[in-house]
Amino acid sequence: MNDLELKNNLLEKVETTFLKTIERFSLLSKGDKVLIALSGGADSVLLAYLLKKYKDNSQVSLFACHLNHSLRGNESLRDEVFSRNFARLLGIDFVSKTVDVKSFAMEKKLSIEEAARKVRYEFFEEVMREKNLNKLAIAHNLDDLFETMLYRLLKGTGVSGLIGIPVKRFFYNTSTEIIRPLLFITKESIVSYLKLNNIDFVFDSSNEDIKFSRNFLRKNIVPLFEKRFPFFKERIVSLYNILWDEENFWLAELSKYDKFVVKEGGDFKILKEFFKLDISLPLKRRMIRNVINNKMGINAYLSFDTVDKIIFSLKDEGSRVLYFSKKIKIYSNYGDLVFSLPDENQKDENTILLCEKRFAFNGFEFQFDILSFEEVKNLNFKSTPVCLYFDATGSLKFYLRFYQNGDRIYIDQNKTKKLSDIFVDYKVPRFKRKNTIVVFDENNSIVGFILPFVLSRVSKLFYVNENTKKVGMLKICG
Amino acid sequence: MNDLELKNNLLEKVETTFLKTIERFSLLSKGDKVLIALSGGADSVLLAYLLKKYKDNSQVSLFACHLNHSLRGNESLRDEVFSRNFARLLGIDFVSKTVDVKSFAMEKKLSIEEAARKVRYEFFEEVMREKNLNKLAIAHNLDDLFETMLYRLLKGTGVSGLIGIPVKRFFYNTSTEIIRPLLFITKESIVSYLKLNNIDFVFDSSNEDIKFSRNFLRKNIVPLFEKRFPFFKERIVSLYNILWDEENFWLAELSKYDKFVVKEGGDFKILKEFFKLDISLPLKRRMIRNVINNKMGINAYLSFDTVDKIIFSLKDEGSRVLYFSKKIKIYSNYGDLVFSLPDENQKDENTILLCEKRFAFNGFEFQFDILSFEEVKNLNFKSTPVCLYFDATGSLKFYLRFYQNGDRIYIDQNKTKKLSDIFVDYKVPRFKRKNTIVVFDENNSIVGFILPFVLSRVSKLFYVNENTKKVGMLKICG
Incomplete structure (x- = not known):
């Protein structure tokens, strides 16, 4: 193929995929009022551009919005200005808002990613309510989809989870919908399309919550796949389609049993x-x-x-x-x-009684056992971030709850230390601390704590020693 | 954990996983007569060892077999001898057979991998029939499963295909079954288990048919995943379980419609x-x-x-x-x-008439078009291994069939050449040639051929030139 043909092919392929996605998944209907989440990056710029093109042949109205997270100073401002200008260029109404995500994260004890996501979606919801819009268009692409599917596969998922990014879903349990018309177009095609049409965009350095692992996959894995399996991203589109149809089958089946949910x-x-x-x-x-x-x-x-x-x-x-x-x-x-x-x-x-051998708590599978010291004296009783061993001789019942401000633990026979100080010693980020699990006995004495896979400590009063007759073991298995 | 604990943990985990797999998927029942496919490598040695251990507590009988593919000379012989001795050590009846896979592959025009697989499974079938056995136990492990699932994901698959390696399936449409009790145990655990128990095994260099891509995944991708997602192999076991249950649901549903199949x-x-x-x-x-x-x-x-x-x-x-x-x-x-x-x-x-715009042939999606020369004169008409352009001015109908011995093509106005000679020129392996697709017209004149993604050629008689009024285009799209 010559250059002209290549160019026409690409332009046609991007537009066809966009239109087919809208049609196949019924993303848009006459009279829809669509909010475009516009960051100024290539993806959302193309989304706005194609929706504008589409609008002229259908009966949909468009509105764009931009959230300035104030995370990247001048760059954040640049993106906001760019987005406003681009919306004006397309003739789409536009609104923006600035939020100090960092402060919000501190205040709510969330990670920056969690906070940014929360703030962003609340903003979308607010705009949609105020302007009476019924669809939210978001610009996820095929690279995002592949990375999410692979990430889920590696972290553990079921069939429904493997879909990764839904091409369409209800927003906050309302009748408004989130749609993703670019979900089957690769990043590379998106950027080429814009360049071939001389459409400007900014380079956004923003990322989703699974940022680090996603970057890892993008930088280290995807290039290797690309060499060996040149069409691998397109290849998952069929699987996605199949999964989607099957999921809809299951949801339709499920709706038959609605009367059993009260x-x-x-x-x-x-x-x-x-x-x-x-x-x-x-x-x-x-x-x-x-x-x-x-x-x-x-x-x-x-x-x-x-x-x-x-x-x-x-x-x-x-x-x-x-x-x-x-x-x-x-x-x-x-x-x-x-x-x-x-x-x-x-x-x-908020507490549970430790009596079962296997149970689930906060997303982890635990095993709890009371063992006789004789049985297990060969074991090394050093507690780890996945297992607590403690003297269970004197207590009848043990309980579990989340960490609370002010929790203290005996670091010596008669000296306690605040858990929060221990966290500082070990440089545990503030937003992570909330997942700390505290074991205590029927007298409310703290036996120990475990922050899964990060840190654990047993109270000096519950150390296993030569007088121990029963050993408590709380282990993460999943 | 100390070394002893680590060791006990591993031994217990391997055996528990083995037993749970047998139970969860009902792999074995009383009275089963099981053939163990014994290569001498770690996987099949552990399979035989654990089945022997299991046999003592159940009512199953065992038989082992080994196929010598004669592909690695002395090493092949060493594996056969090792397997015989190991079976004897366990007290399991044993039979072996030697086949010259290379000659068989040449004779049947198959790749070595295809031939090895065919010969191996025919041998298994033969032994099972002769000895009246009803189960065939094969030693695929969790690494194989993960690699296959990933490979399928990259090459394109549906939900059923994502299962990759079935833990249980019927053998050749008979009532005998193939079972894989080690499917959820990693290679690393298998080797450690054997070493901890001082059980010897050979290093088998044999591989499955998707050898090269599998090796690529194993060597280049898996180590990267291992660092970042330490439990990734175990994590897919849940997905496998879910897929398995859903697939069984679908098969049960399907069986309701059996009367529609005649x-x-x-x-x-x-x-x-x-x-x-x-x-x-x-x-x-x-x-x-x-x-x-x-x-x-x-x-x-x-x-x-x-x-x-x-x-x-x-x-x-x-x-x-x-x-x-x-x-x-x-x-x-x-x-x-x-x-x-x-x-x-x-x-x-074996021929099809080219009349549809889009059709499927031999696993590829094609597009066929007759274009007016005016429409397409800007295009570059050079045929490629994914697209044939030819002069369609003089013919009414075009057909497609597979390559046959003796096919010739015009390389000049009055000089033909055998396709097989062109294959030799381009060093196309013999077993690949059979997939060559030949286009011919209603007079049985060969227009050109295409070996997808490898080679194509248009007959000199059908070159597009200044007298061409209609251009035929046959393009691979899928």
């Missing part, structure tokens, strides 16, 4: 009759995720093992906590499965 | 009524793959696009070829979908 106050309940139906396990698994992610709108990830454990450990009798995290508490109540938000004010609600 | 002579037919049912697209897709892979037992891979094209282009009228390859021919016959084997003797059955 809302009670702020809680949701899956009635025990549901789990006795002769339906497939994949559907039961999705029912649980569906209640958490869609009905309650909680962004909590339960592992496959946890979900299966919940399904298989449901019993018609008693009440028992099956899963507990900062975000959600799941317990069985005479066979019904109850989902509730952990109440931050009620201290007792 | 066998007629050697052909299979999906009745047109099936495609009019109000059932989900994923099920329709699986129906087509199921007829090909399970009913007919053909190892043909149709792309997602091809399958969807077949479904959506079915019409109640006429008869039309929808897909054609060396392995299978699929056509619609008044709305029924017919699957048949291409008959190697009937020449006409």
Whole structure:
């Protein structure tokens, strides 16, 4: 092919993919009022450009917005100005807002990435409400999709999770939708398209929350794949399509069982009759995720093992906590499965009694055991960030809860130290500390703490020694 | 953990995973007679060792076999002797066979990998029949599984294909089964287990058919993943479990529609009524793959696009070829979908008329067009291994078929050359040549040929020149 042909091919391919995506997934209909999230980077610039082109042949109206995160000083300002000018050039109404994300992150004890995401989506929601818009167009591309799918594969995922970035989904449990019409176009094509059409854009250095791992994949893995499997990004589009169709099949199936989900106050309940139906396990698994992610709108990830454990450990009798995290508490109540938000004010609600051998807490699988010292005297009792060993001779019950401000631990027979000071000693970032898990006994004495995979410490009062008869072991397995 | 604990942990983990896999997927039952495929390498040695251990607590009988491929001279012999001795040590009956795979490959025009695989599985089948065994145990491990899943992801796959290596499947459409009890254990754990137990094994340099790409992934990609995502191999086990359950759900659903599949002579037919049912697209897709892979037992891979094209282009009228390859021919016959084997003797059955714009042939998606010279005079008409341009002015119809011995092409106005000689000039390996596609016209004149992504040539008689009025274009798109 000569240059002209190559150029025409590329332009046509980008536009066709864009149009096909809109059609195949019914992303837009007549009368839609679309908010474009415009960062000024290549992706969102192309998104705005193509939507503008599309608008002229359909009956959709457009609106653009830009959030200045104030994270990169002059560069942030430059992006905002660029976005405003570009929207004006296209003749699209535009609004921008500036937020000090850093301060917000400090205040809410979030990582910068978490904070930026929260602020951004709240801004989108605000604009959509104020301007009465019903679609939010976001410019994720095929590189993002591939990296997310690969990242999920490496970190562990199920079929639904493998979809990675939904091409269309409801926004905050409302009837407004998030759409991603560029999801099947590579970054390279996007940039070439803009350059061939002499359309300017800024280089955005912003990144998503899984920033570091994503950069790792992008810089170290993708170039190697590119050499060996030149079409690998395009190749996953089929898989995506198949997954999408299958997921929709499952969701349609699921909707047949809506009557088994009951809302009670702020809680949701899956009635025990549901789990006795002769339906497939994949559907039961999705029912649980569906209640958490869609009905309650909680962004909590339960592992496959946890979900299966919940399904298989449901019993018609008693009440028992099956899963507990900062975000959600799941317990069985005479066979019904109850989902509730952990109440931050009620201290007792936030603790669990360590009596099960295997249980889930805050997204980790734990094993808890009380062992006789004889059984295990060959073991090395040094606690690690994945396992606590402690003297369980004198106590009857042990409990678990999240770290609270003011928690102290015995570092000697009669000297305590604040956990927060220990965190400072070990340079644990502030936003990470909240995941620290504290073990305490029936007298509210702190036995030890564990910040999974980072740090752990056992109280001097609970050290395993020659007088120990029973050893408590709390281990992360998942 | 100290060394002893580490060691016990590893031994326990390997054995637990082995037992859990057998239980979870019902790999073995009382009375089973199991053939162990013993290469002498770490994987199959552990497989034999653990099955022997398992046998003592259950009611299963074991038999081992070894195929000497004669590919590595003394090393091949060493492996055979080692395997015999190891089986004797365990007290397991053993049989071996030597085959000259290289000659077999030459004779059958197969690649060494294809030939080795064919010979190996025929040997397994033979032993199982002779000794009346009902299970074949093969020692694929978690590294193999991960690499296969990643490879499929990069090369393009659907949900069913993502499973990669089935932990259990029927063997050659019989009631005997292939089982893989080590599928969730890493290579590293396998080797450590053997070393800790002082069990000897040989280093096998044998590899599967996707050898080069697999080696590439193993050597270049996996070590990078290992650093960043230490548990990545274990993490895909959940996905595998989920995929497995979902696939079984789909297969159970599919079995409800068995009455729509009819066998007629050697052909299979999906009745047109099936495609009019109000059932989900994923099920329709699986129906087509199921007829090909399970009913007919053909190892043909149709792309997602091809399958969807077949479904959506079915019409109640006429008869039309929808897909054609060396392995299978699929056509619609008044709305029924017919699957048949291409008959190697009937020449006409093996040709297709080029009349559609887009069609599939031998696993590639093609586009065929007749363009007016005016329309396309700016294009560069040089044919490439993905696109043939030829003078279509004088002919009414063009056809496609596979290369046949003796095919010749005009390299000048009155001088022809054998295709086989052109292959020699370009050093095309013998086993690859069979995929060459030849275009010819209604007078049986050869217009040109294309060996996808390798080589193409247009007959001098069909060169595009200043007298050309219509240009034929045959392009690979998929």
